[in-house]
Amino acid sequence: MYQSPRGTQDIVPEDAAAWRYVERHAVDAARRFGYGEIRTPTFEDASLFLRGVGEGTDIVDKEIYRFQDKGGSDLALRPEGTASIVRAYLQHGMASRPQPVKLYSLITVYRYDRPQAGRYREFRQFDIESIGEEDALADAEVIAVLWRFLESVGLRDLTVLLNSIGDPICRPEYVRALAAYYEPHTDAICADDRRRLESNPLRLLDCKLPGCQPIIAGAPRITDYLCAPCERHFAQLKGYLEGMDIPYELTPRLVRGLDYYTRTVFEVVPPTVGAQATIGGGGRYDGLAELLGGKHTPAVGFASGMERIILNLREQGVALPDAEVPRVFLAPVGKDEAGDAAKARAITLADRLRSRDVATQIGMGERSMKSRLRQASASGARLVVIIGEEELREEHATVKDLQNGEQGRVPFDRLVEYLANDALPNATLTDAAGKAALAEAASGNAASTDVAPDPVASAQMASS
Ligand code: HAM
Numbered sequence: 001m002y003q004s005p006r007g008t009q010d011i012v013p014e015d016a017a018a019w020r021y022v023e024r025h026a027v028d029a030a031r032r033f034g035y036g037e038i039r040t041p042t043f044e045d046a047s048l049f050l051r052g053v054g055e056g057t058d059i060v061d062k063e064i065y066r067f068q069d070k071g072g073s074d075l076a077l078r079p080e081g082t083a084s085i086v087r088a089y090l091q092h093g094m095a096s097r098p099q100p101v102k103l104y105s106l107i108t109v110y111r112y113d114r115p116q117a118g119r120y121r122e123f124r125q126f127d128i129e130s131i132g133e134e135d136a137l138a139d140a141e142v143i144a145v146l147w148r149f150l151e152s153v154g155l156r157d158l159t160v161l162l163n164s165i166g167d168p169i170c171r172p173e174y175v176r177a178l179a180a181y182y183e184p185h186t187d188a189i190c191a192d193d194r195r196r197l198e199s200n201p202l203r204l205l206d207c208k209l210p211g212c213q214p215i216i217a218g219a220p221r222i223t224d225y226l227c228a229p230c231e232r233h234f235a236q237l238k239g240y241l242e243g244m245d246i247p248y249e250l251t252p253r254l255v256r257g258l259d260y261y262t263r264t265v266f267e268v269v270p271p272t273v274g275a276q277a278t279i280g281g282g283g284r285y286d287g288l289a290e291l292l293g294g295k296h297t298p299a300v301g302f303a304s305g306m307e308r309i310i311l312n313l314r315e316q317g318v319a320l321p322d323a324e325v326p327r328v329f330l331a332p333v334g335k336d337e338a339g340d341a342a343k344a345r346a347i348t349l350a351d352r353l354r355s356r357d358v359a360t361q362i363g364m365g366e367r368s369m370k371s372r373l374r375q376a377s378a379s380g381a382r383l384v385v386i387i388g389e390e391e392l393r394e395e396h397a398t399v400k401d402l403q404n405g406e407q408g409r410v411p412f413d414r415l416v417e418y419l420a421n422d423a424l425p426n427a428t429l430t431d432a433a434g435k436a437a438l439a440e441a442a443s444g445n446a447a448s449t450d451v452a453p454d455p456v457a458s459a460q461m462a463s464s
Pocket of ligand 1: 079080081082111113118119120121123124125127128129257258278279280281282283284285300301302303304305306307308
């Protein structure tokens with residue numbers, strides 16, 4: 001049997017409710033902060049990412065899904081959203097709109113990574129980009145979107161790791177100092193680090209191997225090398241975060257895995273550590289638009305991995321919504337002609353209920369009363385409507401509340417009104433509200449709250 005490709009997963013109905021819960025909170029957070037939705041293609045010209053994310057990064061060198069289509073175009077599945085969104089910003093002349101242009105997107109992302117818990121080859125991100133503003137207020141706002149969003153889904157004990165990695169004015173001096181610091185350690189560091197020392201020394205700080213950690217710990221700190229404008233921007237950002245009571249931890253060795261960052265970088269991590277534990281990360285990328293052929297456009301954003309959010313919600317025991325169940329299960333019973341008549345009545349009723357927005361399921365196939373009721377109970381519906389020979393003859397349905405076992409009879413011509421009644425979900429058939437609804441539905445029919453013979457009990461008796 002076929003299996004989904006390694007590093008991908010199906011989101012089956014039992015899990016989809018949790019996904020929709022997280023997505024709804026993401027969209028709500030974006031709306032509260034005034035971000036508009038953008039959707040860009042799943043694939044782009046490969047060179048967009050080679051330039052944007054940067055050759056020399058793991059994402060481009062090791063993880064990109066790059067392919068030629070039948071027309072010979074060199075394309076890549078997006079390994080992240082930022083380069084695509086900046087491309088769209090430039091392509092649609094958004095620089096002429098009021099700045100910053102604030103965009104959000106819920107995207108699928110592809111990286112040929114080594115799969116493990118919380119690390120996939122196809123995964124989903126909530127991506128936020130604020131393009132066209134260099135004010136540290138934009139950085140603070142972007143971090144606030146992420147923080148408030150994660151709070152709203154119910155995650156606790158998170159930490160914002162924060163750093164500034166300077167700009168093209170001050171960073172080169174730091175990179176020289178870092179390389180000079182590493183020179184005497186070349187024998188002690190890993191092979192990847194020796195390569196990084198040549199090609200991209202800043203990435204040395206990102207090495208996860210235990211043997212390299214003591215050397216990282218002694219490395220010079222980039223925040224000691226910031227030029228005055230970068231220093232001021234960073235101080236403003238910290239002040240704004242404090243003003244919103246968003247706690248942060250200064251992390252001078254945080255550099256992140258993409259090349260486009262300038263000044264602010266940040267990550268949000270849960271209490272359990274691990275490379276794949278980062279729930280979200282981002283930063284400022286003032287040089288990216290220019291790199292992609294546009295004019296200088298300061299910008300800042302983040303992306304948060306949706307799989308990791310769900311993983312952490314489960315780990316923290318946050319109650320997630322269950323799969324949605326129908327409210328009503330229509331249970332036609334009977335054989336041959338009687339069964340056919342019951343089903344014909346059921347489909348008409350179902351159609352009318354659904355048009356009144358009542359989620360309705362019909363029991364299909366021919367079943368005994370017992371197995372029909374088993375079907376009803378497995379559907380998760382609260383109310384089961386039994387439509388059998390007697391019900392058809394007497395023009396009323398038997399309605400049973402599966403939560404408390406109570407039941408009553410409702411004339412067919414009042415049934416839709418009765419089941420669509422908003423008061424009912426929390427009422428029972430025999431409490432005051434339920435009786436009132438039932439009485440109203442029956443409108444003067446004295447037999448309305450009569451307790452009909454219990455079909456469940458009869459079915460059980462019949463089968464024993
Ligand atoms: P990133 O740090 O590469 O940044 O990814 C953002 C988030 O995606 C991570 O914090 C993590 O939650 C999730 N993630 C990354 N790789 C995987 C994976 N293999 N499986 C599951 N989840 C994963 C970016 O993508 C930047 N575009 C963020 C950004 C936006 N910077 C500025 N604007």
